[in-house]
Amino acid sequence: MERTYIGMGSNLADPAEQLRSAVEALAQLPDSRLVGVSAFYQSDSLLAGQPRYTNAVAALDTAMPPLQLLDALQAIELGQGRERHERWGPRTLDLDILLFGDRLIDEPRLKVPHYHMQARPFVLYPLAEVAPASLTLADGRTLAQLLNDCPFVGLERLCS
Template identity: 40%
Template sequence: MNTAFLSVGTNMGDREAYLKLAIASLREMEGIQLVETSSIYETAPVGVTDQADFLNIVVRLATTLAPLELLAVCQRIEQELGRERTIRWGPRTADLDILLYNDDAIESETLSVPHPRMRERAFVLIPLTELAPECTDPVTGRQFRDEPAMQEGGVALWGSLEVGRL
C-alpha cells in the first residue's frame, strides 16, 4: 500500500460542499482508502488575485494506485465537480493536486512529485504539517515545517469537515 498526500481546494459556490463532494468521490474510488483530512484553511488567491478566497485541505490516502493512475482519478473528480481550466490560477470548483507519493521523486510530462510549488505555499504546508508534522521533502531532505513559506501568514483556520468517520 502506498501513502499519498493530496491538496484539495475550491473558491466557487458552496466551497464547503465542494470539499465534501471531493472527499466523497475519493472515498468511492477503488484502490483508495481515505486515512485522514486536515482542518479547513481559508486563504487569499495566488496568481490571479481578483477572485474569491479559497478553502483548502490536505488529505492522506492509502492507495494501491500508481502515481499516474491517482492523477487520472484527481482530474476525473475535478471534471465531475465542474472544473473548467480557462484561466491559469483562476477560480475553480475543485482543485486536487498530488503533493507527495510515498517518498518518491517523480518527474514526467504530466506529473511532478513532490508538487513543484508546494514549498512556496503556506496554504499547502500548514494543513500538510497538521497531518504529518515530521514530514520531509524527498528531494531536499528538509522538514516541510521548516520551509520559509510557513511563516508568511495569510492562512486562517476556517473549520473542520464533518464528513463522517474516516
C-alpha cells in the first residue's frame, strides 16, 4: 500500500455535500483505506466570475496502480455529476492525485506531484492537516518549505 493524497474541490451543487459524498466514495475504493480527511476550506475561484470553491485533502493508502486510481477517481466524479466541458470551468467535483507515495509520475493523463500545488494554499493547507510535517516530495522539497513560500491568503477554514 502506498500513501496517496487526493485533492478535492467543488463549486457547484452544494459543494460541502459534494465533498462529503466524495469522502464516502473514497472510503469504498477497493484495495484502499481512507486514512484521514482535512477540514474543508473555501476560497475564491482562480477564474473571475465563478462561484467560490470548497476544498479538502484526503489521505488514502492504496494498492491500486496510479492510473487505475485515476480511473476510479474520475468514475466518482462522473457519479456526482461532473461534466468535462472546459478545463477550468465550474464543477460539481474535482478529485486530483496530489502525491502518490514518493513517485514522480509523468504520464499523458497524470502528472504527480500535481502541477502548481506548491502555489495553491487551498491545496497545501489542507494537505498539511493530513500529512506529516516531515513530508518530502519526490523532488526533494518539503511540505514545510512549500507552506513557508505560500501564505494562508484568501482561505476560510470551514467546519467539515
